[in-house]
Amino acid sequence: MFGIGGGELIIIILIAIMIxxxxxxxxxxxxxxxxxxxLKNATNEIKNEIQNSTTDSGIDLNSITDGISDEINKAKEGINNTVNPLKDITTDIQNPIQEVKEDIENLSGPIKRQF
Structure with missing residues (x-):
C-alpha cells in the first residue's frame, strides 16, 4: 500500500492521534x-471538457494518444534492449543445450537400465 510498511503505518496513526x-x-x-x-469530480470534468472540445473541432484524440503510446513502447523496448542485451542470447543458447541434454538422456538410457 503506497510503499508503506506496517511499522510506518502504526507510527503515522500514532502521530495523527497525537495531533x-x-x-x-x-x-x-x-x-x-x-x-x-x-478532486476526482474536477479531474473528470476537465477530461470530459477536453474530449468534447476535440470532438467539436474534428480532432481524433484516440489516434493522437495511440501514436504517443506506440512511441513510448518503442522507447521502452530500446531501453530494455540496451540495458539487457543478453536476453535474446539466453534463449538462443538454451535451445541447443536442451537438445544436447535430451541426446545425452537418450544415449544414457540403456546404460542406466543396466545398473
Whole structure:
C-alpha cells in the first residue's frame, strides 16, 4: 500500500492521534474523503471538457494518444534492449543445450537400465 510498511503505518496513526486527538480523527477522515471526491469530480470534468472540445473541432484524440503510446513502447523496448542485451542470447543458447541434454538422456538410457 503506497510503499508503506506496517511499522510506518502504526507510527503515522500514532502521530495523527497525537495531533488531532481520538475525537478529531473521524472529522479529519471525513474532510479528506470529501476533498478527494471533489478532486476526482474536477479531474473528470476537465477530461470530459477536453474530449468534447476535440470532438467539436474534428480532432481524433484516440489516434493522437495511440501514436504517443506506440512511441513510448518503442522507447521502452530500446531501453530494455540496451540495458539487457543478453536476453535474446539466453534463449538462443538454451535451445541447443536442451537438445544436447535430451541426446545425452537418450544415449544414457540403456546404460542406466543396466545398473
Amino acid at each position: 488531532f486527538g481520538s475525537k478529531g480523527i473521524p472529522d479529519v477522515a471525513r474532510f479528506m474523503g470529501k476533498t478527494m471526491a471533489q
